[in-house]
Amino acid sequence: GRLDGVLAVGGSGGTSVASRAVQALPVGVPKLLVSTMAAGDVGPYVGAVDVTLMYAVVDVAGINSLSAQVFGNATAAVAAMAREYAARRAEPAAEEHRPLVGLSMFGLTTPAVDEARAELDRLGYEALVFHATGAGGRTLEKLAADGRLVGVLDLTTTELADDLVGGVLSAGPHRLEAAGAAGIPQVVSLGALDMVNFGPRASVPAAFDGRTFVVHNPTVTLMRTTPAENAELGRRIGAKLAAARGPVTVFVPLRGVSGIDREGGPFRDEEADAALFGALREAVAGTSVELVEADAHLNDPGFARRAALRLHELVTAAR
Amino acid sequence: GRLDGVLAVGGSGGTSVASRAVQALPVGVPKLLVSTMAAGDVGPYVGAVDVTLMYAVVDVAGINSLSAQVFGNATAAVAAMAREYAARRAEPAAEEHRPLVGLSMFGLTTPAVDEARAELDRLGYEALVFHATGAGGRTLEKLAADGRLVGVLDLTTTELADDLVGGVLSAGPHRLEAAGAAGIPQVVSLGALDMVNFGPRASVPAAFDGRTFVVHNPTVTLMRTTPAENAELGRRIGAKLAAARGPVTVFVPLRGVSGIDREGGPFRDEEADAALFGALREAVAGTSVELVEADAHLNDPGFARRAALRLHELVTAAR
Known part of the structure; x- marks a missing residue:
């Protein structure tokens, strides 16, 4: 069939149903949900793809002077995105197709990822960089599982800390498994495993009182992981990688794993x-x-x- | 100045900054944020207006084969919305201008709100219905404070329970104050004050083990409020309304306040x-x-x- 775009409008129930449907579509197919639920935690509605959520402001039953404006914008937007998508699809795929490599990043590992990206670019790869926000890690896993990547440079495995301790950016317990299961070469490091993420400072559960925190910005609060938590993370990462069917190299940075875990830093x-x-x-x-x-x-x-050079060696040897 | 639409693209920091700016714009002005943070809690980014968030999927630095599709859709969408907005603004305001009344609703108070809406419509008002999601209550308060409403029919004051107990749909401690401060006539009821809202069942803090829960859907879990919490809510609502500068009537439904708090219901x-x-x-x-x-x-x-008829009497008498 042919599908150039999806528009859905709903409350809690409608958004729950529509989001399941659009999450099955590939990245690039326009997916716009106008929803009364788009001003809270939209994680379950977005999943691992480019879902767009417009906050409905008012109830979606009937048309009034506010909803007429919101719905007017939504219909204009989805129509334009559908035309754009159809036009892209009709273009002859003339552009170069460089082999894709997935990378994981965080604000506090950006210098490393920028350097790796430049190196991969020089070596002839297209580098796809995923923010380790939970959804980002899930997207990286999904692309690996789908066989879209020739290699994974997983420098920022921090989402496993949120999964273990209960932070808000978990990618679930199966993070760091897809590339191994698919036999894709990986180079892995330990970026930002010194932290668990929460929202605004006031939202951190009271159970964590007494821990070390850094307020990253008004909407992001970071909590230092403990030695016991870090030991468990080391065991989990080791077990996941030992089970991989493809080649794996782990790079261990003995002087620290994030921008605030270096000599003199708060973590x-x-x-x-x-x-x-x-x-x-x-x-x-x-x-x-x-x-x-x-x-x-x-x-x-x-x-x-x-790390990037080692990945290139693994990818080349695997061909 | 003239502004027909806003497009911003960013990570955690950029989204935080851009969202502040667009929240100051009225409903209807297109506001599209492409963000790596659009797959988690977007409450702080949306506020009380029609902010649209597109999940960036990959990092926003540079263009790659995924981000080219996402950014292509985003630019097409915002351009179309801006044209739509400019066209709406250019139209002579020929449509009728009925006086606006704000209503608060929830899934479990929908029968009441539907009936009130129909009655208000019959009486010549335009009824704006706000979902009590936190953002909905804040929008209702903002419109009241801005003098856009001739009356408020606040049937669903449940957000105060989330504020008191720590649910995910709080509208903050100042809910139910704006209409009173502005001297706008209000009729208030106690809709859904039998519940506090959480996300998926597994996300409910352990401190609430042993309470009564209803799993509304996979993404919404409801928790029964206790007698002590309900007494405190009664005190708070009474104090807020006693401080109002306009006329206030409270309707107390002695046989229950939500669809699951009626005879035989789980709450x-x-x-x-x-x-x-x-x-x-x-x-x-x-x-x-x-x-x-x-x-x-x-x-x-x-x-x-x-309740709707009483509001009409208060509004008529206040003229």
Whole structure:
């Protein structure tokens, strides 16, 4: 069949139903939901694709002077996106098709990811960078599972900390499994595993009182992971990678894993980092996972470039 | 100045900044944010207006084969919405201008709100219905404060329960104050004050184990309020209304306040309802607030129609 765009309008029930349907469509097909629920947690409605949510402001039953404006904008938008999509689809696919590599990033691992992206670009890959927001990690996993990627450079595995401790940016317990299951070459690091994410400071559950926090901005609060949590993360990551069917190299940055976990930073905690590294070392000992320990910080020049080069070697050897 | 639409593209920081700017614009002006943060809690980004959020899927730095599609859709959408908005603005305002009344609703108070809406329509008003999602209540308050409404029929004051207990649909502590401060006539009821809202069942904080829950749908879980919480809500509502500068009537539905708090329903709790009604009675005793107690359920035929008629009397007398 042919489908150039979807528009759905609803309250809580309608949005729940429509979102299931549009999440099955590929990225690029316009999907616009006008919803009374679009001013809260939209995670379940968006999933891993480009769902667009317009807040309905007023109830969606009937037309009034406010909803006429909102619905007018929505219909104009979806019609234009559908025309745009149809035009893109009709274009001869003349552009170059470079092999795709997936990367994971965070604000606090950006220097590393920028360097890796430049290196991958130089090596002839197209680098797709996913924000480790839960949805980003799920999208990366989905593209790997779908066989769209020739390699994964998973520098920022922080979503596993939110899954373990209960932060708001979890990508679920199966993060870091799809590439391994699909046999896709991966180079993995430990970016931002020093933190769990919450919303505004006041929204952090009282159970975490006494922990170390950094208020990143008015809507994002970061909490330092403990040595015990980091050890468990090391074990989990090691077990996931040991189960991979493709080649895996782990790069361990011995001087810190995020912009605020370096010497002098507010999340600097050598005991916690050592627990992470030690548990990981133990979990991959005797397996086919290659471990590269570097006397460097994750964001230090050269660290991510080496990781990108190693991925290129794995991808080339796998061909 | 002239502004027909806004498009902003960003990560966590950029979205935080851009959302502040667009929240200051009136409903109807197109506001599209393409954001890596649009797959989580977007409440702080949307506020009380028609902000549209498109999930960026991949990082917003640079163009790749995925982001080209997302950004292509976004630019097409905002251009079309801006043309639509400019065309609407250029139209002579020929349509009738009926006086606006704001209503508050919830799925579980819909029968009452539908009846009230029909009655208000018959009486010559345009009824704007706001979902009590936190953002909906804030929008209702904002329109009242801006002097856009001739009256408020606040049948569904449930957001105050989320504010008190810590649910996900709070409209903040100042809900139910704007109409009173502006001297606008109000008729108020106690819709859905038997419940606090959470997301998926697994997301409910452990502190509430042992309470009564109803799983409304996969993304919405309802928790029964206790007699102590209901008494506090009665006190708060009474104090807010007693401070109003305009006329206020409260309609008390003695047989239950939501679709699941009626005889035989899972949230039926006569002790909790009695605590709510008793505390409210006490709080408005000796004030100018009119109290109407009805031996009826909120959703019973006739209850909301009487409330709408009373509002019409207050509005007419205030002219």
